[in-house]
Amino acid sequence: MQGRPLSTSPKLKALGMAAWAACAVAVVLALFVAREASADQGGPLQRIFYFHVPSAWVGYLCFAIVFIASIAYLRTGARRWDLLAHGAAEVGVVFVTLVLLTGPIWARPVWGTWWQWDARLTSAVVMWLTYLGYLFLRALAADPRTVGRLAAIVGIVGFINVPIVHFSVYWWRTLHPSGPTPANLADGSGLGGTELLAFFVSLGAFTLLGAWLLAWRVHAGQLADRVEELELAAELGPGPAVAVTPEPGMGT
Amino acid sequence: MSNTAWLFVALGIVFIAIGGYTASLMIRSKRSRARLEQLTRAEH
Structure with missing residues (x-):
């Protein structure tokens, strides 16, 4: 494991508190x-x-991080990029799962059905399955480090679908709404001041929540790596001393 | 069920899922930290 953990406990705690307050x-x-x-x-x-919508935004953001971190990992081979990509995929899947669960609850009374195989919904399911597959690939590997390069390729190729999910409502005729519209004073539809305020506060809150979960997930991955290194060193028997820095408690 | 009830079901799903994932991270970190302490003690 290279270097110290990316996130220190007080920063993580502060980020978590800010996220939940927001x-x-x-x-x-x-x-x-x-x-x-x-x-x-x-x-x-x-x-x-x-x-x-904020859950979908965090999902997109996480998959963009997977994409960037995967390219960085293939170029540098640095484990920290692999950990970041893995963590972002996991957090992204959590948020996209929420998108796929909350959408049908709204759709049932409005569309009269829980689900429609339109372009947005279908591409979103494909995106979710792609990153779920990415996580299965990593979970099934005996050594998480050996699967890093293959997972990085999946993380890069899988990202192709993310813009398709987003623009599907503009490219094809879909049942899914294309997005919020500004307030229409004539008929009172669209988003007015209070709706925009609620929307952007929620968007900020979910972004903070996603950042906090990702930072924590990376931190947990670093701890697991350190444990694995020490276990390996213990198995190999006496040799060069392994420098161990005790991890500061996260208060968990 | 009324639309308001469904709204609270959706909200419940969102926050229980995020809370559940947070708890899983907490457990993973705790386990790793405990094992790390054990290994560090064994080193000495």
């Missing part, structure tokens, strides 16, 4: 401040939008 504010704004949508948009159920 989430609490976002929930209050989304539930009590933003105007309720019209009945044809699901009425109160439309408030899912304030959690569904």
Whole structure:
């Protein structure tokens, strides 16, 4: 393992507290401040939008990190890039799973069905399966370091689908809405000031949450690497001394 | 179920899932740290 862990405990704790505090504010704004949508948009159920879209945004962001970190890993071979890519894929899959679970809850009363195989939904499922496959590939490998290069290729190629998911609503006729529109004063539709505030606070809160989970996931990966190194050194018997820096507690 | 009830179901799913993932990271870190301490003691 190279160097010290990327994240130190006090920074992680502060980031976590900021993320959860921002989430609490976002929930209050989304539930009590933003105007309720019209009945044809699901009425109160439309408030899912304030959690569904930010989850998708964090998923995209994480998969972009997988893409960049995978290129960096193939170029440098540095384990820290591999750990970052692995962690980002895991966090991204968590958030995209939430997208795929919350979307149908909104769709059922509005579309009259839980699911439609339209371009957005289908490409999103393909994206989710791609990164789930990436995680299975890594989980099945006996030594996580040997699978790094293969996983990096999957992480780079898999990213091709991410812009397709995003632009699918513009490229093809889909049932899925193309995105929020500015407030229309004539009929009161679209997003007004309070809705935009709730949306951007939620977007910021979920971004912080994603960053915190990713930093923690990388930290956990570094600890696991260090354990593995020491176990290997213990198995090989007496040899050159292994320098061990005790890890500061994260208060967990 | 009413739309409001479904909204709370969706919110519950979001925060329980994120909380669950957070708990899994906590457990993984704790286990690694405990094992690390054990190995460090054995070294000495």
